[in-house]
Amino acid sequence: MASADEAEEMVELMAMLGPSSAESGESPTKRQSATTASKYNRWVAGEQNREVAAVLRAEAEKLKKQQAERKEAFLQGVTARKQEKAQRDSKKKQQAERRLQDNLSTGQEVKEKAAALKAAKEKQNEEHMERGRAAADRDEEQRRKIRKVKGDAFKSVAEKTARAKQQELDTTIELAREKERVRAEKAAKAERVRQQTGREVLDAGQEFAYNQRRAMAASTSAAAAAAKDERKAKEEEHLSKAKANKAAAVASRAAAKQKREEIVMSRQVARQPLSIMAPEPVQTGGLSPQPVVS
Numbered sequence: 001m002a003s004a005d006e007a008e009e010m011v012e013l014m015a016m017l018g019p020s021s022a023e024s025g026e027s028p029t030k031r032q033s034a035t036t037a038s039k040y041n042r043w044v045a046g047e048q049n050r051e052v053a054a055v056l057r058a059e060a061e062k063l064k065k066q067q068a069e070r071k072e073a074f075l076q077g078v079t080a081r082k083q084e085k086a087q088r089d090s091k092k093k094q095q096a097e098r099r100l101q102d103n104l105s106t107g108q109e110v111k112e113k114a115a116a117l118k119a120a121k122e123k124q125n126e127e128h129m130e131r132g133r134a135a136a137d138r139d140e141e142q143r144r145k146i147r148k149v150k151g152d153a154f155k156s157v158a159e160k161t162a163r164a165k166q167q168e169l170d171t172t173i174e175l176a177r178e179k180e181r182v183r184a185e186k187a188a189k190a191e192r193v194r195q196q197t198g199r200e201v202l203d204a205g206q207e208f209a210y211n212q213r214r215a216m217a218a219s220t221s222a223a224a225a226a227a228k229d230e231r232k233a234k235e236e237e238h239l240s241k242a243k244a245n246k247a248a249a250v251a252s253r254a255a256a257k258q259k260r261e262e263i264v265m266s267r268q269v270a271r272q273p274l275s276i277m278a279p280e281p282v283q284t285g286g287l288s289p290q291p292v293v294s
Helices: 002-016 038-152 151-196 200-270
Strands: none
Touching: 151 200
């Protein structure tokens, strides 16, 4: 309906804008069209509105296009930033992996060096222990030789001392066992007596047991004193033998020293010239002077 009115208004407008009224011989103030001014004004307003609408649509399209371009640029920027971030993350990951590999390789090297140092230290300790064992073996061999040189006297004394100590220990153990056995027997006997007799008998039994304990204590003390005296006597005997062996060793060293001095003196006398008179003999350890050997 609106388009028909517009078409009609267009036709009327074209009629108004057709050949002038002067050419047709009509008065210029006379209207040739039946279109009213209101319709014309509405048409003009419609045209203006359509022009404004076209401008607004163009501006809206331009604005929409700009917005689309800005959005596209924004999306491209976001995509570029994402790609850059992904590249940075990938680069960081690669760097982290390289650092991890470097650390692993460095740790492996450190572990290998530590293992090598540990092995060297263990080897050094083993060598040190071997040298220590060899030195201990040499010391033991030296001590064995010394013990062999000292003779069987010291060995017999040590064996006798060990046997005496063992006998003393056996005696002590046997006394303890005997004491425990007697105590158990007395306890059992006392329990039987306690169950079978009255108070007077119990008192008498306790007195008897007390006397027996005193006698046992006296005998134990006497045995311990005898063992102590025997041990002391054996120690004194061992000390006297050790002193005698020491005196014999001192005398043996003195005799060996005297013998060496005699040998040195004889060699000195033998090296003297024949034309020189022999010096006065030196008395060494009560020995007779040796004549000069030609």
